Amino acid sequence: MKLVSFTAGLGNQLFQYCFYRYLLNKFPNEKIYGYYNKKWLKKHGGIIIEHFFDVKLPRSTRWINLYGQYLRIIYKCFSCGVSKDDDFEMNRTMFVGYWQDQCFFSGINISYKKNLVISEKNTWLLGEILKCNSVAIHFRRGDYMLPQFKKIFGEVCTVKYYLKSIRKVEEKISEPVFFVFSDDIDWVKQNFTFNKVYFVDWNKGQNSFWDMYLMSQCSANIIANSTFSFWGAYLNKNNPFVIYPQKWVRTNLKQPNIFPKTWMAL
Known part of the structure; x- marks a missing residue:
């Protein structure tokens, strides 16, 4: 047993x-x-x-x-x-x-339930995602800003990391449209500007799953040092261009062996 x-x-x-x-x-x-x-x-x-x-x-x-x-x-x-x-x-x-x-x-098949009921607002956003060169960009702050987590996970995905990632996406993808997923949208708006952008902040609690689902439907992903963010990209079946942070934590812990070779570390 x-x-x-x-x-x-x-x-x-x-x-x-x-x-x-x-x-x-x-x-x-x-x-x-x-x-x-x-x-x-x-x-x-x-x-x-x-x-x-x-x-x-x-x-x-x-x-x-x-x-x-x-x-x-x-x-x-x-x-x-x-x-x-x-x-x-x-x-x-x-x-x-x-x-x-x-x-x-690797080799374990993870798939969404087939009878998922998606809300009207998420259905609308999914339509927007599917009709353009959509880029999911995930900013995780929230609990990462608490003292006990900040010393491990906080300030790994810096403003510099996201700016470099955005530039790299703009080099690779024609006319990208950014879909921002975050628990601190105000902070994102204060620190970044996008030519074309949608801000997603309505999926709360258990419904936060829909952020993961929507991220997995995009053409590209810029992820945070978060397992939630990782799965949003890993479950993406669109052969996405994915960028992840070269460092996962602030401590001396080694980078987890979870990233596909086709993904880009910055």
Whole structure:
């Protein structure tokens, strides 16, 4: 028996689901359950991956969750039983991490649910995206500006990074139209000017999924150092031109092995 922990927001849940599928392939005769950290998930709107994607999450029970809590306590005391990103061992019982590596998700098919109900406003925007050389550009600030996150993720995607990315897109794509997705549109308007632009700021809470969906429909993507942003580009089936930040975090952590070779680092 093995347990996979699911936690954090939609982007990380997608990585964790891929890792679960990876384990299913590695251990076809073993039961693999889900451990759902309700306290941490609640901060990000809960488990929302199954609302929008064609996935089958691992089942869980009250006993499984209690067992997961027990294993985490044992790990804190004796460093055994639990495998983490920076301490990965296949033969352990519980897996707690984000599993941001192509070896875990390449070959795993992730697709949207076929019966998704899109709002009138998002339907209108999708029409605008599909009729031009659309460029999704994602600015993530919000929680990245909080002290505990800023020291890790903040100020990686600087104004300079976005200006260089915009110039590169304008060199590559004829008459680009920018679609700005951000949790701080006012900051974007104060720091950048675009010839043709749409600002997208109405998809809130669980509906923020629609930002990811709309980004994945564009002709090109400029992403932030965010797993949400990454999936918006990775799920794009239009053979997009994608730019990502050369540095993912401010700390000495190495760049995650998640970027396709066809993408451009700046």
